[in-house]
Amino acid sequence: MDTSVSTRPTAAVLEGARGASVTEQDRLAASTDRSGYVSPSLPDGVVFAESADDVVAAVKLAAAHRAPLVPRGAGTGLAAGAAAKSGEVVLDVSRMDRILRIDPLEQLAVVQPGVLNADLNAAAAEHGLFYAPDPASTAICSIGGNVATNAGGMRCAKYGVTREAVLALQVVLADGRVLRTGRETIKGVTGYDLNALITGSEGTLGVVVEATLRLRPMPVATATVAAFFPDFATAAAAASAVIAARVQPSLLELIDGQTLEAIDMAMGTDYRSKGGAFMLAQTDGYGAYLEQDVLIEAIRPYASSFEKATDAEHANELITARREAIPSLEKLGRVSIGDIGVPRSKLADVAVGLDEISAATGVRIFSVVHASDGNLHPMLVLDPEDSVTEGPAKQALGEMFHLAKRLGGTLTGEHGVGILKRDWLLPELGEVSLDVQRTIKNALDPDGILNPGKGI
Ligand SMILES: Cc1cc2nc3c(=O)[nH]c(=O)nc-3n(C[C@H](O)[C@H](O)[C@H](O)COP(=O)(O)OP(=O)(O)OC[C@H]3O[C@@H](n4cnc5c(N)ncnc54)[C@H](O)[C@@H]3O)c2cc1C
Numbered sequence: 001m002d003t004s005v006s007t008r009p010t011a012a013v014l015e016g017a018r019g020a021s022v023t024e025q026d027r028l029a030a031s032t033d034r035s036g037y038v039s040p041s042l043p044d045g046v047v048f049a050e051s052a053d054d055v056v057a058a059v060k061l062a063a064a065h066r067a068p069l070v071p072r073g074a075g076t077g078l079a080a081g082a083a084a085k086s087g088e089v090v091l092d093v094s095r096m097d098r099i100l101r102i103d104p105l106e107q108l109a110v111v112q113p114g115v116l117n118a119d120l121n122a123a124a125a126e127h128g129l130f131y132a133p134d135p136a137s138t139a140i141c142s143i144g145g146n147v148a149t150n151a152g153g154m155r156c157a158k159y160g161v162t163r164e165a166v167l168a169l170q171v172v173l174a175d176g177r178v179l180r181t182g183r184e185t186i187k188g189v190t191g192y193d194l195n196a197l198i199t200g201s202e203g204t205l206g207v208v209v210e211a212t213l214r215l216r217p218m219p220v221a222t223a224t225v226a227a228f229f230p231d232f233a234t235a236a237a238a239a240s241a242v243i244a245a246r247v248q249p250s251l252l253e254l255i256d257g258q259t260l261e262a263i264d265m266a267m268g269t270d271y272r273s274k275g276g277a278f279m280l281a282q283t284d285g286y287g288a289y290l291e292q293d294v295l296i297e298a299i300r301p302y303a304s305s306f307e308k309a310t311d312a313e314h315a316n317e318l319i320t321a322r323r324e325a326i327p328s329l330e331k332l333g334r335v336s337i338g339d340i341g342v343p344r345s346k347l348a349d350v351a352v353g354l355d356e357i358s359a360a361t362g363v364r365i366f367s368v369v370h371a372s373d374g375n376l377h378p379m380l381v382l383d384p385e386d387s388v389t390e391g392p393a394k395q396a397l398g399e400m401f402h403l404a405k406r407l408g409g410t411l412t413g414e415h416g417v418g419i420l421k422r423d424w425l426l427p428e429l430g431e432v433s434l435d436v437q438r439t440i441k442n443a444l445d446p447d448g449i450l451n452p453g454k455g456i
Pocket of ligand 1: 033075137149206
């Protein structure tokens with residue numbers, strides 16, 4: 001790996017910005033994220049911003065010297081969106097981690113971008129509220145990163161993804177101006193919807209320095225059921241049956257047999273012996289147990305067995321097992337995570353298609369699924385020295401995209417495009433959409449200083 005620091009134009013940013021670091025340790029950390037991708041060279045340095053003013057100052061310096069800037073939150077991204085290379089400066093906002101306000105009456109929170117998702121939830125809980133988008137990385141990912149990737153999670157089944165939770169944002173644009181999008185009211189349609197434009201823009205249109213987020217009342221009751229199935233395709237068919245039964249689970253997750261084995265190995269649990277695939281379902285609110293009855297009737301023809309969680313502790317154990325899927329697989333090798341979305345009635349077709357892709361490419365594919373959203377995470381487990389951007393891994397990711405497209409689906413449900421999925425943008429978006437998106441990028445960042453080579 002090339003570890004040298006290139007000079008100009010980044011040198012001017014690193015000399016002038018507060019909180020700049022050129023230590024090899026900081027540059028190494030900023031050359032990667034949790035996607036399995038590692039940049040071929042190290043970024044020139046990292047600016048650790050502690051305030052919106054720091055961000056404005058760093059962006060203005062970058063604009064003056066046309067130095068590329070890579071915004072970074074907690075670095076847990078799965079698309080290499082925050083992975084930086086030589087000739088770039090990383091703008092790390094993880095130290096901007098204050099919850100500025102929680103308004104229980106209006107049910108909203110105002111936070112800095114470095115606040116961790118789980119910390120916001122803990123603070124909201126003191127008011128009987130919760131922040132709905134809950135990536136499995138809740139304990140380690142930042143709100144700024146969540147906004148930039150339009151992150152999802154398990155509860156999105158009922159409560160929607162980050163886009164549905166964003167009320168207002170403050171964003172430092174590529175020329176250093178501060179853009180205020182949205183408003184604190186629940187409704188509001190004055191002007192274009194710039195919240196939606198920035199949410200999911202992967203750090204390519206601006207740096208989020210403050211977010212006003214909708215909170216929701218904690219449900220009065222939550223009912224949890226775990227079910228086991230002979231295989232993944234049967235579990236997928238059961239999930240489609242739940243949706244067809246017109247219940248609204250707050251969480252509906254599937255895990256395939258080999259992922260269960262990996263979780264058992266990592267956590268000392270014993271899920272795999274109970275079946276070849278696992279479904280975790282929750283219903284909540286005043287009708288939680290009534291809805292659970294309907295859900296159980298929907299899955300009964302498919303399930304080998306099921307168990308209702310006896311108490312909150314038991315329910316938490318089941319959720320923890322699901323959250324630990326990725327870290328458990330990371331113990332087996334280098335993990336590259338797919339993120340395709342399909343119409344929810346097609347989940348069983350994907351299960352069959354993934355087996356075919358694994359057989360054709362020789363890549364081991366493990367799957368977890370946000371079934372209520374039709375969002376699958378087929379995870380490639382590779383040897384530690386294998387590339388995630390070339391060879392069989394690239395072929396398998398490409399085949400997955402084509403499978404999703406054939407079934408009427410999408411390349412990425414919640415992780416974003418980053419570096420890893422750019423090759424398949426055009427086939428999904430089409431020329432007109434891609435042209436409009438690049439026109440927006442050019443209008444807001446004509447010199448291309450914000451996260452070049454990522455997203456669009
Ligand atoms: C174990 C594990 C489980 C996960 N589970 C889920 C899941 O269930 N659902 C899900 O959606 N994701 C999941 N993720 C992926 C990841 O946690 C999310 O994408 C998260 O939103 C990234 O946040 P971050 O702070 O780590 O962002 P980073 O990785 O630092 O950055 C991600 C992208 O956002 C940009 N960015 C970051 N901060 C800002 C900012 N303030 N302004 C502008 N741009 C910014 C970066 O440039 C980059 O493009 C998981 C990751 C892991 C490791």
